[in-house]
Amino acid sequence: MKKGDHLFLVDGSGYIFRAYHALPPLNRKSDGLPTNAVLGFCNMVWKLMQDARNTNVGITPTHFAVIFDYSSKTFRNELYAEYKANRSAPPEDLIPQFGLIREATRAFDLPCIEMEGFEADDLIATYCRLACEAGGDTTIISSDKDLMQLVGPTVSMYDPMKDRQIGIPEVIEKWGVPPEKMIDLQSLTGDSVDNVPGVPGIGPKTAAQLLEQFGDLDTLLARAGEIKQEKRRQAIIDNADKARISRDLVTLKNDVPVVEALGDLVLQPPNGPRLIGFLKAMEFTTLTRRVAEATDSDVATIDAAALTIETGDAAHGPDVGAGAPAAARAQTQPAVEQSATAAMDSSRGNVEGTVSGLVATRIQQAAVAKFDPTAYVCVRDVATLQSWIAEARETGTVAFRAETTSLDPMQAELVGFSLATRPGRAAYVPLAHRTADDDLLGGGMAPEQISFEAARDALAPLLADPSVLKIGHNVKYDWLVLRRHGLLMQPYDDAMLLSYVLDGGTAGGHDIASLADKWLGRAMIPYKDLVGSGKKLVTFAFVEIDRATSYSAEGADVAFRLWQVLKPQLAAKRLASVYERLERPLVETLAKMEERGISVDRQMLSRLSGDFAQRAAALEDEIYQVAGERFTIGSPKQLGDILFDRMKLPGGSKTKSGQWSTTAQVLEELAAEGYELPRKIVDWRQVTKLKSTYTDALPEYVNPSTKRVHTSYALAATTTGRLSSSEPNLQNIPIRTAEGRKIRTAFIADKGNKLISADYSQIELRVLAHVADIPQLKQAFANGDDIHAATASEMFNTPVEGMPREIRNRAKAINFGIIYGISAFGLANQLSIPREEASDYIKKYFERFPGIRDYIESTKASARELGYVETIFGRRIHYPEIRSSNPSIRAFNERASTNARLQGTAADIIRRAMIRVDKALEDAGLSARMLLQVHDELIFETAESEVEATIPVVREVMENAAMPAVALSVPLQVDARAADNWDEAH
DNA sequence: AGGTTGACATA
DNA sequence: GTATGTCAACCTT
Incomplete structure (x- = not known):
């Protein structure tokens, strides 16, 4: 290597992870082998080799190498056993790509360098030094901050994904210190990803400021006593050793005994056929064509290369790829859902060939x-x-x-x-x-x-x-x-x-x-x-x-x-119909609802605020009296200290951060044992919550020109397909307590109008009865029975007449549990019973309703296999973590995915109703306007004279909302009522 | 000033 | 056991 030569060093390992996460999933069409990181890598290397004008680098390399980590164990583990100890295993669909990227490097005829005991970064540091000594320049293809310490007059970095050069000014701009001080900076900040300790509480800003002040780490540690801020001073004095260990860990080794000399890294012109063979094997059509054009090769005459490395059993892996075989998947759809989507989706049948080809091209471009x-x-x-x-x-x-x-x-x-x-x-x-x-x-x-x-x-x-x-x-x-x-x-x-x-x-x-x-x-x-x-x-x-x-x-x-x-x-x-029928039309429907807004009675809210303030003040006095001291009642930390440390109340439990838990449930239990303070706290919390979140906040949202409150509905916020409401959230207006309901009475119809509330009765249980096909539940809904009583009757062999409240409540809790993805732990919590007892209930329930167990198991199995669940209208909800090896993460995803099918289907049904109802009202010559949606409830405002005519129209639309896409085997029931305010209408 | 936590309102 | 949004306190920068 000589002066004027330019060495490109690609941080191969770093690039793999970044490309994997940055690029959309991509799978080889023939067998589903995941290839997104490989494609990103090949595109990047090709561009770098081909023509520096394509990138911001603006330099043509004379020497080129790709550097990899050899394994996760290096000499740094000897220095500090915890180094990179908290690294989790790479995602499953990345694993086969490690080998493929090395293979790609060889197909490009590039040196593929790795060495046992050293990280890629150390090899890069070594080659930077060698190139510099030979008089050449170096560009490191990476954006890893760990490499920024190498940047200097002859060494710069290049971020291939952001197409950005990183030189001395960029390092200073980003970190506030020049490259030669990066080691000191990282020694202070540490790195949670690599488990480098650093000094706790010192972030990049503070570290840069300290280094500015003291010059370097050694001086800083020696003169730490001069630091003004007390906490900071103590942190540095206490953790000087950690800073020194961190320095050893982050300092790159630039004297690795490398095998390949600089002369071995001279860039060769691309070997077209070899590279094309590999790209063909990867099925990267666009890049194959580009390489063929540039190297003047004939693609047709070159065979796809046989891969030399083990690619794993990718064909049975998760199918989440953008260019994935959708057609193959369609054949595995359960018949019931297939027919539902088929009825709605006119663009089906055109799934392969041109469409997926276009998809892949567009994504790449x-x-x-x-x-x-x-x-x-x-x-x-x-x-x-x-x-x-x-x-x-x-x-x-x-x-x-x-x-x-x-x-x-x-x-x-x-x-x-x-x-x-x-x-x-x-x-x-x-x-x-x-x-x-x-x-x-x-x-x-x-x-x-x-x-x-x-x-x-x-x-x-x-x-x-x-x-x-x-x-x-x-x-x-x-x-x-x-x-x-x-x-x-x-x-x-x-x-x-x-x-x-x-x-x-x-x-x-x-x-x-x-x-x-x-x-x-x-x-x-x-x-x-x-x-x-x-x-x-x-x-x-x-x-x-x-x-x-x-x-x-x-x-x-x-x-x-x-x-x-x-x-x-x-x-x-096959998602066109979901978008076109369930999403896009709602834009306009919701915009109009938001524009209409709803009237609130500000006087009533203000009066309630006053009442709540008085009640809160009285409770505060009593609380201080009983506690024997003044404290911040709203601070769970202070409250926990008083209740459990100072007053030594029994039965305290801890939150995940180790604080005393002071939830309503804990306080209620204490109150039941006769303690005075917890009851007062619960009351105080309720009153202050109602005041701050509702009676004080709502009037602030009254629009000055319309004099009404306009919420904002988010269409794309929830995983299940539900809407969410914010600023203000009108989907959580109180209803359970008498005090809270007073707030509902402040939502009113304008003069001469009424509010109509129409809500689906038990929609999620009805959806369950339909999708799981449960004869007893379907019959009970067909009869119009009390579903919780019917469940209890079936489970406990008790007649519905004269059934004790308690028995029905248990069945009700179980029914909700089923919707939420039941667990004995959760049911026990809900009913305040031992877990064994809850477990017995669930067992008994499944004995009586075996179809529900089958349904839950088959949903979990299919979610696990596909990575997503579908509503009966074809909405797809992904659960990428359902195959996690962590049992609690996995169990959570199983519960969430079984719930999502039900909650999501119910959400789809009300979406369909909302999209149709405006037109239905208009066709009926009615002037009613839809104002609000609360998941299973729609609120309308209409002229008093039209109330009687409006209710049947609304009910008709809502009850038949699933039709014609799906004919539910269970009737939907809608309860509707009109009144002057929301509380009485509901 | 901005982010996190614990608590609590709804379906 | 599911899905949300908001508030007050508290911590970090």
């Missing part, structure tokens, strides 16, 4: 496509806006994103919007940005912006054009903001909902940033970077237009690309 924020356009005049609109008309698809003054769509004013017409081509249109300084009213309008009216007139025809598909992410928000500005957006697709349907239950949220990271490998600009936080929070109107452009156009660009990746997967996975 998206993962490697570049982002160029400088290419985004800022539109300042109507003519340019018109040209973008014309472009959107031509392509027929356009991503849209609104920027506003508020996260609350009911208060948001439009500040600007973005359009994207294809990946990388996006424009931001500022409308109402303001300047920061200027007058007292909060600044003047920024110059050179299109007026809202002009933009609206230009945009309206495009947004409403039935032949142009609008793409968004969380469309409900944009749809509602636009509607409030007089604009209708239709038709649309929502990337968030696509992800929710495709990947419900898998780790990671469906927010745009997570999806951009997951599918596009793109770290988006955080919203907070623009608007700040805390005291410095500003509305989007005060964001500089240049920054707003980069941010907002990126949002539209990302939405467009996500849609390209996700939409084709719907058909390939």
